[in-house]
Amino acid sequence: MITFLIVAGLLVAGALLLVLPPLLGRGRHVASPAAADAAQAETALAVLREQLADLEAERAAGTVDEASYARSREELERRALDEGQSMAPVARAGVSRGWALAVGLGVPVLAVLGYLAVGTPDALDPQKVAGRQTFTTEQIKGMVGTLTARLEKEPDNVEGWAMLARSWLVLENYPEAAKAYARLAELIPDNPDVFADWADVVAAQSGSVMGEADEIAARALAIDPDHPKALALTGTAAYQRGDYAGAAARWERILARVPPGSDIERQLLDSVNDARGKGGLPLLAAAPAKQMPPPVAMQRGSATAGDNGGLKIAGRLEVAPALSAQVAPDDAVFVFVRGGAGGPPVAALRFKGSDLPLDFSFDGVQRMNGNAPLPAQLAVAVRVSKSGQPMASPGDLEGRVDGLAPDASGVVLKVERVRQ
Structure with missing residues (x-):
């Protein structure tokens, strides 16, 4: 809004600088000789006559259509009339000082009133235009x-x-x-x-x-x-x-x-x-039971213990007593294995809040990163998702254990903090 007001003020000031000096008699003699003005007007009329002759020649040659000819001739005639009127004796500048005062005070006031009447003053307030759609x-x-x-x-x-x-x-x-x-x-x-x-x-x-x-x-x-x-x-x-x-x-x-x-x-x-x-098909990365049996994929004979590249992290998933009341039975519970330095999950399991506490194992679970080599150090993390989605959100309950080998067992993973 400040920028708009500054620019608008400069524009008004520029307009006044163009209008006020002539009214105050600045930039010319106090009494401008009528003869000088008449000579200037006569020269302008001569130029206009030449332009009219050129226009008539272009019309005769067919290089300008009738509509353009009519518009151009009308403009030349108007300009000639203006120059003819300027040949009248010019009044002394001193009599225009009243007009100068009126213009100097009136233009800014009229500009403000005009904008308030037909403009959009609310557009100067960023809070009122924030989020407004481009088109109604x-x-x-x-x-x-x-x-x-x-x-x-x-x-x-x-x-x-x-x-x-x-x-x-x-x-x-x-x-x-x-x-x-x-x-x-x-x-x-x-x-x-x-x-x-x-x-x-x-x-x-x-x-x-x-x-x-x-x-x-x-x-x-x-x-x-x-x-x-x-x-x-x-x-x-x-x-x-x-x-x-x-x-x-x-x-x-x-x-x-x-x-x-x-x-x-x-x-x-x-x-x-x-x-x-x-549909009764093996899950890609899920284990539905509390005492987790061999993964569904192994039960159905579609995988072997070595298919996941040696990932066999296993342990016990528990909830810290201080947070047990915050785990709802229908909450989605995700257990991820990641590289020790972070990055996307290597494998994941999904449970429900009602399943906790439980034993988990990644032995035979399909990996999410294909056949890429496993890092020497891994981390296992748990997230109780209040949104039901794997992506982390404020209010989710989490826990993590770092520095694990791919075949670590006896891991104790606890839900022990609230994500902020």
Whole structure:
């Protein structure tokens, strides 16, 4: 706001510097001879006559159209009239000092009053404009109307249909957004992004991914079998149908493409294990029992103790008495193995708050970093997640033990502090 006021004040001062000196008689003699002014005006009129002659010549040659000719001639005639009026005797500057005083005081006052009347004074307060949307809903509707009218004249405008679809999506008008995406799919039938976005809108409209949304997402996969959004949507549709194995298979294809150790990987792993568990498939990294038996993957014969590269850390997970009341039965409990220097998890287990205390073991649990060599020193950490997600949040309960060998046993891991 300070900057705006300074700039506005400078602009007003600059305007006054241009206006006041002539009114006060500065910059010229107190009594300006009428003859000098007349000579100057006569010279200006001569120049204007030459310009008018040039304009007539251009019109005759056809280098200027009638509309431009009319505008230019009108301007020349106006300027000639102004110069003719200036040939009248000039009054002495002294009689203009009253006007100078009025202008000097009136211009700033009128500028302030004018801004208060037609401007936006609230825009000078950062607190009042903080978080304000760039466009209002009415403005977006106006732009949508203009764009719709344009597309009636340009039905093959791909960029226009894409903008219209996104605009309807912002307005949460899903039926119109779906129509725009349908038209866009006709124009660019080989673009999987269009079909995936179309399926997403249809799912939002119907409240379910099953049915039409699933069919549209399948068309995206026919173009790109590894399209992440289409895999996510078809996986969700499979999950809603009760096809948990199909859901896990699609989500695992996304899991293979995300950065190891990232938040999205941990979220996907959680969803995959949920589907695998409901479908009777071995979990990728989970152990559901208090007295933890050999991992589910080993029970089903899909892994051996050596498959995880020698990771066999085992021990007892407990809760410090001071925090036991803060662990709810439905809280998600994650146990991670990480390198001693930090970084993404090497392997993870998931339990419920009602399972604690319990014995845990990473013997046979599938590793999250593939076949990469294990560090000589590892750390095992626990997190009781209040959000249900592996990512840390304030209020989570945590504990950690460092300096462990990959085959350490008898580890006592305690939930002993609250994350701030």
